[in-house]
Amino acid sequence: MIYFENVSKFYDYHTVLKSVSFTIEKGEMLFITGPSGAGKSTLLKLIYKGADFDEGEIVVGNYKLSQIRTSEIPNYRKNIGIVFQDFKLLKNLSVYNNVALALRIRGLSEREIKARVSEVLKRVNLRHLAESNPMALSGGEQQRIVIARAVVAEPQIILADEPTGNLDPNTSIDIINLLKDINLNGSTIIIATHSPELFKDTGKRVLKIDASKIVREMKG
């Protein structure tokens, strides 16, 4: 489903990823870990075309990312749901509308949108805050909105960047369980995290990045 072939990514002064290669199967749930600044977020960015890579090739489904045309990018991204590390919530939309946006972009009818958003807000335990402004909510609540937005359209791929950084251990477990459920429905899920608790005992594959390389592959 997702292939990295000798992918390198440089920023002005330094190398973030150097000749990284790995494969993710369709329907897999995979963790990426490593210290702060290792390149976890960058790796996810390369997948959703939030940044371009400098060497190698990334293949996602039928798309070769080095050759994808600009006009195809919106459609390509519709296959992907993203939990951004810095949330990227729209400040002037309510919680409900923030989540609904993912479906509006995909052209769903308002009736269907309403049903799906209510459902997912219940799953992340935020239904009582649907009409609140996200900026008025606690860090953990905001993080759950982002997760809801990423999963609401049931995309083929979900990229979750530090999805529990602002959550207490119990809520974290709920979220991981939610992602597991969605994974069981067939979505491929990639989770970037620095906290080992998240993947320990999951039995899933874990890639550890450091010094711009994959230094270890293990089972969680």
Add this chain to the structure above:
Amino acid sequence: MIYFENVSKFYDYHTVLKSVSFTIEKGEMLFITGPSGAGKSTLLKLIYKGADFDEGEIVVGNYKLSQIRTSEIPNYRKNIGIVFQDFKLLKNLSVYNNVALALRIRGLSEREIKARVSEVLKRVNLRHLAESNPMALSGGEQQRIVIARAVVAEPQIILADEPTGNLDPNTSIDIINLLKDINLNGSTIIIATHSPELFKDTGKRVLKIDASKIVREMKG
């Protein structure tokens, strides 16, 4: 140094804090913990006058917070350094200038600002990124800028809201050590966090909040 006397805080529909009382000594280092949405950030907000409380009284040093005049608030806040959970970095200033802002507000000379900012950026391991735009940096790097900004003016009180949410375990330990050092120099430090690793084995006092009350006080 800091006294909470039966402090209550309500938002439109629900009670966030109900009759909370506790005392923090000058020079103490204290943790506040609890699940997502428990009211940790709200408690810190009340201390820095980012929100008003509805009942009770908070006393910080010589200030009774229910009676503080608006014109005194800027000076009051100059005693406090804050690590915001959502960072609150200025998007159009460099890392250096974001940290320097805390000193500019306090009216220091540019020469002194330069010395102090360089020093603190070294402490949080960001000196090489001084001229970067914070938005281009990794989540953990951004969090360390916020920590640098909070401590650079060596304020009497430091409020740190989830200061390691985006940091890997090793970097987290570095940051806690930095806060301990500053604490040894006499600053009172309050840290809100949902992760027990942060306070275990520190021997410091921990307040656990849940359902709008302090449900437990323990030693880390």
Add this chain to the structure above:
Amino acid sequence: MYITYSIKTAFKSLIDEKWINLLCVLTVASSLIIIILMGLFLFNIERLADKLHERYGMVVFLDERLTENEIRSLLSTLQSREEVSSVRYISKESAMKELKEHLKEMSYIFDGLDVNPLTPAVELNIKKKYINAKNIKDLSNDLQKINGIDEIYSAEKIAESINYFYRSLTNLGLIIMITLTSGVIFVIYSTVKILFYRRKEEIEIIKLLGATKSFIRMPFLIEGSIIGFTGGLISIIVSFLFYFAITYRLGSVFPFVETLIFPTEAIFVFLIIGALLGIIGAFIAVGRLRF
């Protein structure tokens, strides 16, 4: 479809940014007001100029001793000239009457006069296309040779000046109108650009969520057209009030003002022009979107 969402977003932005939008609408409106009034002015100047031309005439003074028959044949000679659209005979007596009217309060100077010192004359109206210095001069030279004509008052310079004045006015007006039209586009462009920059963060986010170009663009185009349309509406209303006030207040003093015309087609034209300029400005402002 997302068109309801686009419309909602456009209106939300209009309200959220009411200051800058108001500022923009007012600037657009005042530019359009100037364009409209300028257009009105030129339109009416054109009509007045036509009238002035129609009225322009040469005066031919006749020998006092001509008989009625001679005068009649002279008139038909004059009338037969290609340049002449009509002729009017002015007798000694009516000449004096006209002169006295012209002098108004000073006409007393003729009160003590027993003899009428004036001569009979013929006023020639010249066809519009022949009104220029050269033709008038030629005509005047030709007429000079006719028997019974004493003297000719032709004022070719005045004809020239009126023509020149009218042409300069039209050109100046057109230049101002074109400048202002590009000004209107520029103003809407800058405003939408500002709104675009203001929502830049938001747009970057929805791009990452998979939004297409038209999903992003639509709200801005709607907003631009609403701003332009509103500007057009205000400008039409204000210009009409202005026109009404002028004809009403000044009409009694300067009768020619009452003949000014405000063409009703302009109302619809300017609403559409406003909206169109708005869409153009917005389209340029949003520009090429990169993913």
Add this chain to the structure above:
Amino acid sequence: MYITYSIKTAFKSLIDEKWINLLCVLTVASSLIIIILMGLFLFNIERLADKLHERYGMVVFLDERLTENEIRSLLSTLQSREEVSSVRYISKESAMKELKEHLKEMSYIFDGLDVNPLTPAVELNIKKKYINAKNIKDLSNDLQKINGIDEIYSAEKIAESINYFYRSLTNLGLIIMITLTSGVIFVIYSTVKILFYRRKEEIEIIKLLGATKSFIRMPFLIEGSIIGFTGGLISIIVSFLFYFAITYRLGSVFPFVETLIFPTEAIFVFLIIGALLGIIGAFIAVGRLRF
């Protein structure tokens, strides 16, 4: 001190938001241009009106049979009236000459005339403060009783109209100028308000860091004053070019245009006014800051 920081921030904002700032400067400049040209117009109208008043006179027609001595004593009687600033005797002959000049091309009508039908006259210049319908009427009645005065041409209506016309123009001009001045403040207000809203998030953050009101306000005040000052500068330059073009191009056609004056004090006044309006607008825009 943080003043260098404030200045840097102000300039950064001016550059970052160049579109809206440019738009604002241009709007301010065009409003100021209209204010300046209006002021120039009123200033010169005032001067022209004074001249017109100086020239305003009554004409007293004398009995043709008066001797030179009688005329002389009559002149001194007239001169002694409080209302009269000067008198000028016009003989029959010079009256005819003036009339012919007035009629220009039509003066030929007197060519065949052997007798001079005109009467000698005296032109009275009236002091400015006495020029109104009532005084002129009284004076005229008084003079009527003097021996040797045949008829009086006083034209109190013309005096009234000039006064009225001048007063209406001044009032209209002042109203427009006041409206535009508040317009300028409003435009700068809205612009700074927009910039303020744009930096609202930032301002909320620096409030939490302990920034004082003046620390927050200063960049906006600096920015407002720069916008106002630049607007003032542009308006002064454009108005001056306009004034120059008008006097240069039209001066040869209408000699009175050459006497128009552009007071140099205005240059400094309008730079300061621009900056002041900018600061006022910015101050209102930033408004009460809450902590």
